[in-house]
Amino acid sequence: MDACVLASRAAVDRIRRALALDRRVIEPRTVEGAPVWTATNGEGALAWSTAAPLAGVKGWLVPPREPVLAWDDTGAMRPVVPCPERVAFVGLRACDLAAIAHLDAHFGSDPWYRARRAAAFLVGLDCSGACAGGFCLEVDAGPFARAPFDLNLTALPDGRVVVAWGSAAGVAALHGAGVASTPVDDGTALLLAELAAGAAASFPVRPYVARGLARMNAAPAGGAIADEEWQAVGPRCLACTGCTSLCPTCTCFTVVDEPVGAGGTRARIWDSCLLEGFQRQASGHHPAPRPGDRVRRFWYHKLSRDFAGPTGRLGCVGCGRCDVACPGTIGALGVLAALGGER
Numbered sequence: 001m002d003a004c005v006l007a008s009r010a011a012v013d014r015i016r017r018a019l020a021l022d023r024r025v026i027e028p029r030t031v032e033g034a035p036v037w038t039a040t041n042g043e044g045a046l047a048w049s050t051a052a053p054l055a056g057v058k059g060w061l062v063p064p065r066e067p068v069l070a071w072d073d074t075g076a077m078r079p080v081v082p083c084p085e086r087v088a089f090v091g092l093r094a095c096d097l098a099a100i101a102h103l104d105a106h107f108g109s110d111p112w113y114r115a116r117r118a119a120a121f122l123v124g125l126d127c128s129g130a131c132a133g134g135f136c137l138e139v140d141a142g143p144f145a146r147a148p149f150d151l152n153l154t155a156l157p158d159g160r161v162v163v164a165w166g167s168a169a170g171v172a173a174l175h176g177a178g179v180a181s182t183p184v185d186d187g188t189a190l191l192l193a194e195l196a197a198g199a200a201a202s203f204p205v206r207p208y209v210a211r212g213l214a215r216m217n218a219a220p221a222g223g224a225i226a227d228e229e230w231q232a233v234g235p236r237c238l239a240c241t242g243c244t245s246l247c248p249t250c251t252c253f254t255v256v257d258e259p260v261g262a263g264g265t266r267a268r269i270w271d272s273c274l275l276e277g278f279q280r281q282a283s284g285h286h287p288a289p290r291p292g293d294r295v296r297r298f299w300y301h302k303l304s305r306d307f308a309g310p311t312g313r314l315g316c317v318g319c320g321r322c323d324v325a326c327p328g329t330i331g332a333l334g335v336l337a338a339l340g341g342e343r
């Protein structure tokens with residue numbers, strides 16, 4: 001294991017404080033009883049056992065409203081180039097790292113996204129067991145990191161930490177904090193493998209997830225699932241957009257012009273494919289006129305390999321946020337249970 005070192009929890013805190021010298025350090029902290037991504041600037045100790053916040057970090061990388069162009073009273077337009085603050089997210093769970101990899105692939109060379117992403121330093125934190133409602137294991141997104149990071153932390157039961165690096169910036173952060181390069185010995189490597197296996201074994205047995213995914217991915221696309229099944233769940237969607245707002249891989253946006261005097265700004269804002277107007281075309285044609293059509297489209301984008309993209313992973317990273325958000329019980333596990341014959 002030549003891309004990681006053994007460190008103490010105190011050494012991890014030194015890394016956090018070193019990162020805070022030229023970045024805002026943002027970590028999960030419990031606020032009014034719930035975990036929230038919070039600017040800590042590295043003070044205190046890392047809250048190792050704080051659960052993943054319900055709202056992820058998508059809003060930093062893809063703000064809900066982002067100015068992209070501006071025009072003045074001559075009509076001349078210019079791009080609005082973001083100048084994002086440098087941040088370090090410390091404690092990203094494996095599903096959130098996989099989601100950021102999905103965003104990286106989706107936005108590609110988008111200059112606004114690239115600027116924000118280049119300003120972000122990612123520190124992952126492996127999960128020692130299944131979280132409530134998470135199914136990252138079944139979609140190859142966790143519970144140990146499966147996607148790129150700058151640094152990644154695995155807490156060992158004896159209080160030590162395996163710190164892996166995944167970028168030159170990660171190596172520089174280790175050096176900057178003066179973390180001694182204690183190599184991971186064979187015994188610790190074996191312990192790591194046992195911890196990973198134990199974390200995987202802690203997930204509930206949910207055979208309906210595999211059955212549902214198999215039906216979503218049976219050829220021809222969609223052929224295994226009757227239209228009636230989607231139309232049965234469609235009316236349960238209230239078009240509240242809770243799922244698409246919280247989903248760390250949802251990327252749909254629209255653009256709005258906001259005139260101010262003789263000038264103005266063009267902004268892109270989050271949109272949702274579950275809203276009736278999202279796909280309606282200028283001609284009046286609507287390719288997904290019924291709620292069930294929109295629910296079907298949404299879930300194919302999440303659970304079909306047709307939309308896996310260059311990472312090879314599904315558009316769903318199994319974080320379970322949509323199951324928490326959906327008042328109609330048609331989050332990911334709810335849909336997979338229905339498709340997999342669980343209810």
Ligand code: SF4
Pocket residue numbers: 243246247248249250302315316317318319320321322323331332
């Ligand atoms: S679809 Fe649901 S479970 Fe999957 S990544 Fe999005 S919020 Fe998480």
Ligand code: SF4
Pocket residue numbers: 236237238239240241242243244274325326327328329330331
């Ligand atoms: S959270 Fe549920 S009800 Fe709300 S838009 Fe998503 S699927 Fe529809």
